[in-house]
Amino acid sequence: MTQILCVNPDDLDCTVQAGVRREALNEYLRDVGLFFPIDPGANATIGGMASTRASGTNAVRYGTMRDAVLSLRVVTPDGRDIRTARRARKSAAGYDLTRLMVGSEGTLGIITEVSLRLHGIPESISSAVCSFKTLEGAVETVVQAIQLGIPLARVELLDDVQMRAVNLWSKLDYPELTTLFFEFHGSPAHVTEQVETVGELASTHGGGVFRWSNLPEERSKLWKARHEAYYAALGLRPGSVGWSTDVCVPIGRLAECIKLTKLDLATASMPATILGHVGDGNFHIIFAIDPNSSDELREVEAINHRLIERALAMDGTCTGEHGIGLGKQASLLAELGDAVDVMRTIKRAMDPQNLFNPGKIFSFEPGI
Numbered sequence: 402m403t404q405i406l407c408v409n410p411d412d413l414d415c416t417v418q419a420g421v422r423r424e425a426l427n428e429y430l431r432d433v434g435l436f437f438p439i440d441p442g443a444n445a446t447i448g449g450m451a452s453t454r455a456s457g458t459n460a461v462r463y464g465t466m467r468d469a470v471l472s473l474r475v476v477t478p479d480g481r482d483i484r485t486a487r488r489a490r491k492s493a494a495g496y497d498l499t500r501l502m503v504g505s506e507g508t509l510g511i512i513t514e515v516s517l518r519l520h521g522i523p524e525s526i527s528s529a530v531c532s533f534k535t536l537e538g539a540v541e542t543v544v545q546a547i548q549l550g551i552p553l554a555r556v557e558l559l560d561d562v563q564m565r566a567v568n569l570w571s572k573l574d575y576p577e578l579t580t581l582f583f584e585f586h587g588s589p590a591h592v593t594e595q596v597e598t599v600g601e602l603a604s605t606h607g608g609g610v611f612r613w614s615n616l617p618e619e620r621s622k623l624w625k626a627r628h629e630a631y632y633a634a635l636g637l638r639p640g641s642v643g644w645s646t647d648v649c650v651p652i653g654r655l656a657e658c659i660k661l662t663k664l665d666l667a668t669a670s671m672p673a674t675i676l677g678h679v680g681d682g683n684f685h686i687i688f689a690i691d692p693n694s695s696d697e698l699r700e701v702e703a704i705n706h707r708l709i710e711r712a713l714a715m716d717g718t719c720t721g722e723h724g725i726g727l728g729k730q731a732s733l734l735a736e737l738g739d740a741v742d743v744m745r746t747i748k749r750a751m752d753p754q755n756l757f758n759p760g761k762i763f764s765f766e767p768g769i
């Protein structure tokens with residue numbers, strides 16, 4: 402199911418079959434001057450991205466799959482072939498089945514077609530990298546930029562350990578300090594204005610040199626460290642495998658959450674790096690673990706448990722991106738309590754035989 406069914410440039414939308422991959426879609430759209438902004442690290446299918454409510458580095462400006470999906474065609478467990486909405490930008494027509502399906506991890510139906518919002522390729526794009534004396538200074542720069550209404554297209558945080566990993570992996574010489582990677586989109590004048598304002602904010606919060614460029618090859622050089630982060634983290638410990646987790650907190654609590662998490666990570670027996678989609682209050686930890694050690698697995702599970710407790714205590718969520726699947730079901734209960742029962746009621750009504758992805762997100766039987 403890899404057909405792009407239609408692109409409507411005037412309406413800034415398209416409809417694709419569920420198996421189309423995001424990079425293929427963007428290649429196809431380039432000629433009409435449009436792009437689809439949601440960019441999880443993997444070259445995922447649009448159906449999989451809708452099912453997991455995926456997002457990525459652009460979410461601070463363009464939102465997540467929750468915002469990008471206009472309508473779905475879905476085969477339900479009782480064999481109906483439904484369309485959840487038309488292509489209209491807004492609708493007050495009945496229950497919002499589109500939002501119910503987005504993020505349902507394949508438990509309520511099989512998505513066969515997806516209508517997506519698209520955006521014009523920006524006239525001008527600039528990137529910038531800046532390292533900070535303190536974690537708080539980096540996060541405060543982002544918070545103030547957002548409060549000022551600067552439409553940051555991307556803002557990614559890499560902690561000092563991740564920067565050391567990247568320097569070793571890619572033979573770079575960035576300062577091994579908390580670092581922000583920015584991208585700005587807009588008209589040339591608007592982009593210049595954004596770069597200047599954020600550069601000033603960074604310097605008042607202990608930021609070092611604000612290295613920026615609008616040349617495509619320079620921009621990819623600046624972003625190299627971010628793009629290679631995962632492999633660089635594993636490079637800290639040859640032979641290790643990655644074990645990753647993510648949480649998301651209200652942005653005003655982000656610095657505190659990362660700081661406490663770093664104190665916890667300081668006692669870990671394996672390398673662990675932090676990467677954040679910091680404009681959304683979302684951050685990931687990558688642990689480089691020994692694949693043959695059950696002790697290490699138990700250790701990272703315990704750290705993860707404390708991380709989730711910390712995020713929930715700050716009114717955050719146990720996962721901003723990765724979803725619940727099998728591994729975070731207890732955390733979902735801790736986060737939403739009785740609301741999980743309501744989800745179960747919906748699942749049981751729509752799929753009474755528990756045919757679709759049984760055991761995902763929560764148990765079919767209450768209390769198990």
Ligand SMILES: Cc1cc2nc3c(=O)[nH]c(=O)nc-3n(C[C@H](O)[C@H](O)[C@H](O)COP(=O)(O)OP(=O)(O)OC[C@H]3O[C@@H](n4cnc5c(N)ncnc54)[C@H](O)[C@@H]3O)c2cc1C
Pocket residue numbers: 419440441442443445446447448449450451452453454455456457458506507508510511512513721722723758761
């Ligand atoms: C290296 C890497 C980096 C990542 N980085 C990010 C990131 O930065 N941000 C982020 O949000 N996510 C990230 N992810 C997660 C990623 O978004 C999801 O893995 C991806 O969206 C799932 O799409 P897929 O095509 O791989 O689906 P699959 O892995 O095949 O499926 C995922 C789930 O969706 C269900 N599903 C798939 N297709 C359908 C369909 N048509 N109808 C109904 N259910 C379906 C499956 O049953 C399964 O439960 C990353 C993943 C990897 C591997």
